[in-house]
Amino acid sequence: MKFSRLTIPLLAALICATSCRSLKPTPSAERDVFAMDTFMTMKAYGDGADKALAAAEKRIHELESELSVTDKNSDISRINRANGAEVEVSCDTAFLVDAGGKYWVETDGALDIRVYPVLREWGFTTGEYHVPDEATITELLEKVHSGDIAVSETSVQIPAAAEIDLGALAKGYTGDEIMAIFRDNGVTSALISLGGNVQALGGKPDGSDWRVGIKDPFSPDENMCVVSIADKAVITSGNYERCFTGDDGRVYWHIIDPADGYPADNGLVSVTVIGDSGLRCDALSTALFVMGTDGAQTYLRENTDVEAVLVTDGGTLLYTDGISEKLDITSDMPTEVISRD
Ligand code: ADP
Ligand code: MG
Numbered sequence: 001m002k003f004s005r006l007t008i009p010l011l012a013a014l015i016c017a018t019s020c021r022s023l024k025p026t027p028s029a030e031r032d033v034f035a036m037d038t039f040m041t042m043k044a045y046g047d048g049a050d051k052a053l054a055a056a057e058k059r060i061h062e063l064e065s066e067l068s069v070t071d072k073n074s075d076i077s078r079i080n081r082a083n084g085a086e087v088e089v090s091c092d093t094a095f096l097v098d099a100g101g102k103y104w105v106e107t108d109g110a111l112d113i114r115v116y117p118v119l120r121e122w123g124f125t126t127g128e129y130h131v132p133d134e135a136t137i138t139e140l141l142e143k144v145h146s147g148d149i150a151v152s153e154t155s156v157q158i159p160a161a162a163e164i165d166l167g168a169l170a171k172g173y174t175g176d177e178i179m180a181i182f183r184d185n186g187v188t189s190a191l192i193s194l195g196g197n198v199q200a201l202g203g204k205p206d207g208s209d210w211r212v213g214i215k216d217p218f219s220p221d222e223n224m225c226v227v228s229i230a231d232k233a234v235i236t237s238g239n240y241e242r243c244f245t246g247d248d249g250r251v252y253w254h255i256i257d258p259a260d261g262y263p264a265d266n267g268l269v270s271v272t273v274i275g276d277s278g279l280r281c282d283a284l285s286t287a288l289f290v291m292g293t294d295g296a297q298t299y300l301r302e303n304t305d306v307e308a309v310l311v312t313d314g315g316t317l318l319y320t321d322g323i324s325e326k327l328d329i330t331s332d333m334p335t336e337v338i339s340r341d
Contacts, residue, residue, distance in 0.1 A: 038195030172282025266292020
């Protein structure tokens with residue numbers, strides 16, 4: 001191509017216009033919320049960022065008021081007080097109770113939303129921590145296994161003796177709902193952390209991946225690795241998150257094995273699940289923790305739609321082969337790959 005004397009200044013103006021446009025920062029907004037008993041942070045980029053964050057905060061509070069097990073007016077409290085009667089609930093509640101039932105089947109009982117009577121006895125929802133005696137646990141486990149849950153699109157019915165809690169699912173579902181609100185409001189890129197449950201919409205505004213640190217369960221102030229993601233949830237269940245030391249000097253944590261009513265102690269101290277759905281990652285992080293080292297690996301070999309990083313109580317870091325390229329391990333723990341071909 002031959003440039004005339006006029007084309008050069010024209011080209012320069014064009015280049016400046018394009019680069020000046022790309023230099024103009026994408027609008028962004030941030031918001032911190034305390035809800036669901038945890039700190040939440042949200043950062044969104046795009047023309048609708050401000051509006052999206054306001055709508056997301058409203059939705060978080062709405063979901064909390066429906067799903068909280070400690071709020072007396074929530075759907076869950078009304079279900080738990082109903083003495084076996086059918087209760088009208090929001091679509092969110094019905095959907096999540098139904099999801100709880102599906103995950104109970106899929107995880108062979110490791111995830112059981114009916115574990116609440118045992119969880120409360122240990123003090124995990126009240127803060128009045130103590131180690132229950134064995135007879136109490138046996139008695140409460142009878143309530144856990146007292147019968148099935150019936151769900152329609154707007155109602156839930158549980159056995160009279162049973163009580164439920166959506167603590168293993170609620171934050172994951174909330175993450176998915178926030179992503180939908182962001183998309184609807186023109187947000188192009190976002191990262192949220194709902195008490196450590198991280199979820200991303202797209203990648204960073206510059207197109208690169210978000211880098212999400214995963215805590216070292218033996219030293220939770222430090223990261224053991226960093227995972228690079230776009231459009232994914234990264235959700236961790238760890239034994240260090242909500243725990244107490246009993247009079248016997250042992251540490252007890254908030255993930256209960258529905259098989260025996262004690263904090264799940266099947267070889268894992270941390271489980272991170274990485275996948276497209278916050279709800280699925282949240283459900284599976286809790287369930288794989290309960291399944292333990294062998295059960296979790298078997299599950300992951302059979303279910304390749306999610307990736308995972310596990311840490312054993314002996315200090316080995318295991319990760320699924322699909323995430324290896326996206327994982328920077330900073331810890332000096334020995335590592336093993338869970339291969340799935
Ligand atoms: P966090 O809420 O701290 O991020 P999790 O996602 O692992 O951690 O969920 C733990 C919560 O799930 C507990 O606080 C309790 O409400 C509930 N829970 C504990 N054990 C089970 C279980 N086996 N099945 C279903 N829910 C459980
Ligand atoms: Mg969970």
